[in-house]
Amino acid sequence: MNITIVTPAGPDSKAGNRATAVRWQQLLEASGHEVAVRTDYHDEPCDLMIALHAWRSADTIREFSERWPDKPLIVVLTGTDIYHHQFEYPEPTLASMASAQVLIGLHDLVAWDIPERFRSKLVTLRQSAPQPTVYGGSKVEPGQLNVCVIGHLRDEKDSLRAAWASRLVPEDSRIIVSCAGKPHNGEWRQKALQESKDNPRFHWLGELDKPQLENLMAVSSLMVISSVMEGGANVVSEACRAGLPILASDIPGNRGLLGKEYPGYFPVKDEASLANLMYRVETNPEFLAELRARVNELAASFTPEQERQSLEKALALAMDAVSPEV
Structure with a gap:
């Protein structure tokens, strides 16, 4: 046709x-x-x-x-x-x-x-997402927990929620949040720049190309998807195909891809709950392994x-x- x-x-x-x-x-x-x-x-x-x-x-x-x-x-x-x-x-x-x-x-x-x-x-x-050339977490340095957030910076994505959560983790945490994406407007650009300046646990990387995004996922142990609404984010497909564990806001668009039994949900706009989950991932290898097993099981559907x-x-x-x- x-x-x-x-x-x-x-x-x-x-x-x-x-x-x-x-x-x-x-x-x-x-x-x-x-x-x-x-x-x-x-x-x-x-x-x-x-x-x-x-x-x-x-x-x-x-x-x-x-x-x-x-x-x-x-x-x-x-x-x-x-x-x-x-x-x-x-x-x-x-x-x-x-x-x-x-x-x-x-x-x-x-x-x-x-x-x-x-x-x-x-x-x-x-x-769908293609077969990745590198897998999530494959380049992680020992003793680090790098968290990535990927997507345009905009209200619907609630793009700085992981950054704000990183402010709440215990002082001894090694969590670092890296955000890649183009700001929707000048206000979002200023918010990202200010958060990068004020929060030593947060880095805004700007808009990255495909190889740079793959490298970001490779050096990350975890992806956060904090959206307040989603029709079905392709970044979920990419993370699952790359075997990168996800923490996701509890919305239909995420549950409709990850399943109702997925253990990595947090309430929308709740940085305290997200901080607890991120720290749990850092301190509980079994929980991280469970999240990784779940995304690996889902990979074939993407x-x-x-x-x-x-x-x-x-x-x-x-x-x-x-x-x-x-």
């Missing part, structure tokens, strides 16, 4: 949704499809559209549905769509969900957080082949919805 993928993130963006669009382009082209990734849509013909963001891509979704009413449309639900935009901007967000033949959710609990009338359209897809199969399932369902006789 000739497929168009629309994402609001431009070609130079390192945002997760741009990475998702490019990865899907590669996976679908490997299956024999022709795929174009666009930030703007101008009525270019295609056999099927995949639109990332129900709200941010609402205009494109409406235009495509009006221009090509008999062609299949897949809408990918992001964390902000599910946990913010459907309530803050219900008309365009829900209209996008209604227009789609298939909705893609990126974690296992999405169905519980969207209107019941749309659940029959939902396909769950776990984002492979590119699994993701490609989920994409193909979504394509087939969307085509069937507009051509049920085929």
Whole structure:
């Protein structure tokens, strides 16, 4: 098929949704499809559209549905769509969900957080990560506990929660928190710079490229994902594939990937609980080993082949919805 993928993130963006669009382009082209990734849509013909963001891509979704009413449309639900935009901007967000033949959710609990009338359209897809060239913790220096936080610095990510938690660990702790990511705005940049200045346990590394991120994971014993909302963070996939233990905020987007029995959750925005967990990891090798065993068990669910199969399932369902006789 000739497929168009629309994402609001431009070609130079390192945002997760741009990475998702490019990865899907590669996976679908490997299956024999022709795929174009666009930030703007101008009525270019295609056999099927995949639109990332129900709200941010609402205009494109409406235009495509009006221009090509008999062609299949897949809408990918992001964390902000599910946990913010459907309530803050219900008309365009829900209209996008209604227009789609298939909705893609990126974690296992999405169905519980969207209107019941749309659940029959939902396909769950776990984002993949490639086989890592180095594994999490493989370059850790003895006697250290390096904690990494990876992702753009923004409110939804609660990006400095691990830094604030590191202020609360006992004085004898060897915990160091390193944060890699581009600040969403000047306020976040200033907050990261000030925290780096005031907190000897915290380093803000700025935006890193892929090899630098892999090296950061290799010198880290632990990753913290402190988001207040997530649609299914790809950094979870990367950490699991790399065998890097995770401490995660207790939100549906994390539970939908790591599972309800995962032992490394802490309450949202609770740096005291996170500090206790980080110190427990540092002082209890058995707990760290349990976390590592859990992410290693999950790694097989985040492979590119699994993701490609989920994409193909979504394509087939969307085509069937507009051509049920085929």
